[in-house]
Amino acid sequence: xxxxxxxxxxxxxxxxxxxxxxxxxxxxxxxxxxxxxxxxxxxxxxxxxxxxxxxxxxxxxxxxxxxxxxxxxxxxxxxxxxxxxxxxxxxxxxxxxxxxxxxxxxxxxxxxxxxxxxxxxxxxxxxxxxxxxxxxxxxxxxxxxxxxxxxxxxxxxxxxxxxxxxxxxxxxxxxxxxxxxxxxxxxxxxxxxxxxxxxxxxxxxxxxxxxxxxxxxxxxxxxxxxxxxxxxxxxxxxxxxxxxxxxxxxxxxxxxxxxxxxxxxxxxxxxxxxxxxxxxxxxxxxxx
Amino acid sequence: xxxxxxxxxxxxxxxxxxxxxxxxxxxxxxxxxxxxxxxxxxxxxxxxxxxxxxxxxxxxxxxxxxxxxxxxxxxxxxxxxxxxxxxxxxxxxxxxxxxxxxxxxxxxxxxxxxxxxxxxxxxxxxxxxxxxxxxxxxxxxxxxxxxxxxxxxxxxxxxxxxxxxxxxxxxxxxxxxxxxxxxxxxxxxxxxxxxxxxxxxxxxxxxxxxxxxxxxxxxxxxxxxxxxxxxxxxxxxxxxxxxxxxxxxxxxxxxxxxxxxxxxx
Numbered sequence: 330x331x332x333x334x335x336x337x338x339x340x341x342x343x344x345x346x347x348x349x350x351x352x353x354x355x356x357x358x359x360x361x362x363x364x365x366x367x368x369x370x371x372x373x374x375x376x377x378x379x380x381x382x383x384x385x386x387x388x389x390x391x392x393x394x395x396x397x398x399x400x401x402x403x404x405x406x407x408x409x410x411x412x413x414x415x416x417x418x419x420x421x422x423x424x425x426x427x428x429x430x431x432x433x434x435x436x437x438x439x440x441x442x443x444x445x446x447x448x449x450x451x452x453x454x455x456x457x458x459x460x461x462x463x464x465x466x467x468x469x470x471x472x473x474x475x476x477x478x479x480x481x482x483x484x485x486x487x488x489x490x491x492x493x494x495x496x497x498x499x500x501x502x503x504x505x506x507x508x509x510x511x512x513x514x515x516x517x518x519x520x521x522x523x524x525x526x527x528x529x530x531x532x533x534x535x536x537x538x539x540x541x542x543x544x545x546x547x548x549x550x551x552x553x554x555x556x557x558x559x560x561x562x563x564x565x566x567x568x569x570x571x572x573x574x575x576x577x578x579x580x581x582x583x584x585x586x587x588x589x590x591x592x593x594x595x596x597x598x599x600x601x602x603x604x605x606x607x608x609x610x611x612x613x614x615x616x617x
Numbered sequence: 618x619x620x621x622x623x624x625x626x627x628x629x630x631x632x633x634x635x636x637x638x639x640x641x642x643x644x645x646x647x648x649x650x651x652x653x654x655x656x657x658x659x660x661x662x663x664x665x666x667x668x669x670x671x672x673x674x675x676x677x678x679x680x681x682x683x684x685x686x687x688x689x690x691x692x693x694x695x696x697x698x699x700x701x702x703x704x705x706x707x708x709x710x711x712x713x714x715x716x717x718x719x720x721x722x723x724x725x726x727x728x729x730x731x732x733x734x735x736x737x738x739x740x741x742x743x744x745x746x747x748x749x750x751x752x753x754x755x756x757x758x759x760x761x762x763x764x765x766x767x768x769x770x771x772x773x774x775x776x777x778x779x780x781x782x783x784x785x786x787x788x789x790x791x792x793x794x795x796x797x798x799x800x801x802x803x804x805x806x807x808x809x810x811x812x813x814x815x816x817x818x819x820x821x822x823x824x825x826x827x828x829x830x831x832x833x834x835x836x837x838x839x840x841x842x843x844x845x846x847x848x849x850x851x852x853x854x855x856x857x858x859x860x861x862x863x864x865x866x867x868x869x870x871x872x873x874x875x876x877x878x879x880x881x882x
Contacts, residue, residue, distance in 0.1 A: 347627070385795045416799040423789075424796040426821035436818065440801030472825065486800060 330396050330413055330493050330526060332359040332382060337391035339377055351377040353550040354391070361493075364520060364527045366537035366558065369547035370572040375530045376419065378547065379496045382528070383416040412441065415492025419499045421483035422476065430456070430474075430482050431467040437490045455485035458519060460511065477508045484512075488519070494526040495519070501536060513540055534576045538562055538597035546571050563595035578602035585609075625784055626747050631676035633745040637861040638754030644868040645742040651875055652731040657882030660875045661730070667871045668734055668741075677744045685740045686733050693729045700725035743780070752777035753855060770849070778834070786827065793822050 339352040352374045359365055369375045380386045381393045384400035384407065393400040395410040418424065427433035434452045443451070453463040459481035471482055484500065497516065501509040517540055520527045531537050537544060537558060544561040546554040548571040554561050561567065565575040565583065582594040582602055592609045596602045633641070648668070655661055672682060706720030743751070756773040763769040794804060797818045804815050 380795060383799050385798060412801065418792065418796045418799070421796070423826060424793055424800075424818075424822050425825075426818045436802075437800040440803070490800065 330361055330410070331394075332357075332494065332526070333392075333394040333397075334358070334378070334381070335392045335394070337378070337381060337393060338389050339374075339381065339386060340389045343389065351550055352381075355547070355550070355552055356391075357545055357552060357555065359494075359526060359528065361526055362524050363543060364541045365529070366541035366544040367528060367530045367547065368532060368534075368537060368544055368561075368571075368573065370532060373547040373571075374550040375547055376498055379416060379498055379528060379530055382494070382496060383414050384411040385416070412490070413493040414496065415487045415490045415494065416496040417484055417487045417498060417500060419502060420480075421487070421500075422479035424486075425471045425479060425483055428470060429467065430461075430469050430471055433471050433482055434485045434489050437486055441490065451489045451491065452485075455489040456482075458488050458515065459485045460515060461485070477504060480504065480508075481512075492525065494528065496528040496530070498530040499532075500529070501531075501533070509536070516540060532573065534562055534568075534574065535598070538576060546573075548572065559595050559597060562597050582606075625743065626780075627677060627744045628747070629676050629745075631674060631745065632860075633671065633675040633741065635860070636745075636864055637855055637857055638746050638750040639757045639855060640857070640861045640865050641742055641746055642751070642754040642758055644865065645738050647868060647872055648738050649735050651872055652734055655875050655879050656727075657879055659882055660878040661727075663871070663878055664875050665734065667875075668737055672737065672741060675741050675745050677741065682737060682740055682744070686736055689732055689736050693732050696728045696732065697725040700728055748777050748780040749853075751780060753851070753853070757855065782827075782830070785830075786823065789823055789826060790819060793819050 334355055334357045337352050337355045338350070341347070341349045341351055355374070355378060357378075367375050367378065377386065381388060381400065382395075384393070384395070384402075387401045395407075395414065398404075398406050398410045400407065400411065425433055427436060431452055434455055435448050438448045438451045452467070456463045456466055461478065461481055466478075466482070471479060474482065480500075480503075484497075487495070500516070501512055504512065513536060516527065516529070519525065520540075527541070529537065529541055541558050543556065544554070544558045545552055546561060546567065553571055554564070554567050562576055563579045565579065568575050576597050578596050578599055578601065579594055582592050582596055582605060585592050585606065586594055590606075590609050591612060592605050596605045648664075651664060652661070655664055672679065701717055701721040701724075704718055704721035704724045706718035708716045708718055710717045746754070752773040755776055756769055759767065759769045759772065798804065802815060802818055804812075804819070
């Protein structure tokens with residue numbers, strides 16, 4: 330699916346003293362199968378932007394096109410396009426309401442009007458995708474699960490819709506480091522397996538560096554950068570101007586470079602930085 | 618959050634914002650009682666003019682203020698029809714055994730108008746008075762009842778907490794609504810029963826989070842050493858200024874004038 334955002338502006342509570350512009354003229358294009366990260370500090374407009382992509386908010390000005398159909402439209406065509414976009418909100422476990430895990434995950438597929446057999450297949454598939462055993466989990470009460478399990482059940486609820494575009498808004502917020510790593514690995518696997526478009530909202534640089542190939546940086550409701558992850562995430566000046574941190578490996582490599590080492594500074598992951606330093610040291614000591 | 622609700626505080630600076638909460642609450646109570654006494658056209662008019670003046674003084678966004686009337690739409694309609702069908706008088710239309718009278722139409726319209734004035738006065742109070750101030754004012758006004766065993770401080774605390782969480786809860790309803798819509802929930806169904814049922818996915822999570830929030834809040838309050846029964850001191854002390862006295866006087870004079878007009882009519 331081709332997503333086009335044209336000069337999108339959105340204002341919360343217009344005409345009241347609480348009026349606040351969340352987006353001011355955002356233009357972005359996301360092609361099929363891309364892995365895009367949306368980065369920005371709290372209040373930069375990330376969540377507002379992705380809610381527009383799912384057609385949940387009506388632009389104050391500008392347009393959002395899903396395959397050339399207006400995302401917010403009320404036509405059957407618009408509804409059909411929206412169904413191909415799956416959005417998991419921040420803390421998706423907050424939306425859990427059913428008596429059993431099965432019913433919870435089946436809610437979305439059921440709303441699509443699928444046959445019962447297909448629903449069962451999808452629920453089992455989705456639970457497996459998030460690393461839960463269908464046979465063990467299906468009849469459990471969601472509210473008795475642990476936080477991490479609830480998060481996974483909620484994400485399964487979105488996956489069960491089998492979206493072509495999967496939008497995850499801060500999917501790892503509040504998870505422990507191991508839960509975080511596992512979830513991200515799964516996200517990458519889904520993407521590779523199905524070739525879906527993945528849009529990951531985050532302010533965790535390490536997370537983005539591991540999953541996405543392109544990063545869009547928002548600040549004050551505007552796009553301040555859009556390009557390959559390696560370039561954007563190693564641009565210290567840009568990140569600082571957007572109120573963000575610079576990835577630790579980049580900082581280390583920059584310091585080494587200033588100290589006269591022959592290293593590249595666009596290595597975003599710790600293991601990449603280690604390799605880079607090892608290589609430079611090898612050169613220093615005359616080894617290959 | 619896309620609208621202004623009654624019970625929501627709008628931080629701003631105006632003559633009304635600066636008044637002592639006790640004066641504002643006492644004044645609002647008096648003004649809210651007044652429409653029940655004022656039935657005539659003259660007194661209602663004077664009262665309306667006064668409320669309009671106060672609204673202008675409050676710096677409140679007028680459109681948003683009028684929008685708060687939506688909250689009483691249904692009860693307003695109910696009152697209107699109640700008066701329409703039950704007031705005896707000159708028949709306007711007769712539907713079978715039930716008659717609609719001219720007097721009923723007038724009385725119904727009057728009731729709606731009065732209800733609107735009540736809501737506006739209440740909204741003006743909450744728009745211009747922060748929850749903390751409201752609680753403080755309530756505590757002061759109910760103070761005398763504390764001697765006969767009413768837990769005044771606790772009531773004030775409950776009120777503060779309730780008001781504090783009104784916007785939070787509405788924000789949450791909005792978020793969960795969108796989240797379920799993203800899963801294909803149809804919340805705009807035309808058939809009433811289906812509509813009620815389709816809101817389950819929204820209200821269940823809201824209740825769950827409200828209970829969790831209540832527990833967390835209780836823990837947080839205890840962790841800060843909150844003990845309801847203890848006599849606590851206040852960071853902010855209320856002092857009546859000359860402006861407060863003047864405002865009280867104005868409200869009293871207007872109230873007496875309204876009652877006077879009513880007497881004449």
